[in-house]
Amino acid sequence: MIIEFEGEIFRWDARDDSAWFFTAVPPELSEDIREIPRxxxxxxxxxxxxxxxxxxxxxxxxxxSQSGSYVLPxxxxxxxxxxxxxxxxxxxxLDVLDG
Known part of the structure; x- marks a missing residue:
């Protein structure tokens, strides 16, 4: 399964003073990914x-855990x-490899 989307980059501050950056897969595409048996x-x-x-x-x-959508680091x-x-x-x- 291949999906394409435009997202917004957001920062998550880790406990050890490092920051991680992500973008969220839109909810409808996250639901499609969730339905793939794996x-x-x-x-x-x-x-x-x-x-x-x-x-x-x-x-x-x-x-x-906050949005229910998948996030991409x-x-x-x-x-x-x-x-x-x-x-x-x-x-x-994204080319989904599991499934």
């Missing part, structure tokens, strides 16, 4: 191949390469 993985994660601009990487998306190398900033837009393509 074995349970830690934290309810789903393996994906992500693409933002010219950057592509393997990672996992995780269900957010955006690592620093990708943010730097693609000029992504907190609060800015991001166009994402």
């Amino acid at each position: 074995p349970y993985r830690g934290f309810g994660s789903v393996r994906v191949r992500a693409r933002v601009g010219g950057s592509e990487w393997s990672t996992s998306i995780f269900p957010s 955006l690592k620093k190398a990708v943010r730097d390469a693609e000029g992504l900033v907190d609060g800015g837009p991001v166009l994402v393509r």
Whole structure:
């Protein structure tokens, strides 16, 4: 399953003074992903191949306890390469590998 969406980048401050950056998969697409039969993985994660601009990487998306949508972590190398900033837009393509 391949999905594309535009999201907003948001920051989550970890307890150890480091920050993580994410974007949320829209609720309707998160529901489609949730319906794919697959074995349970830690934290309810789903393996994906992500693409933002010219950057592509393997990672996992995780269900957010606050929104119920999946969230995609955006690592620093990708943010730097693609000029992504907190609060800015991001166009994402996900190839869902689990399922």
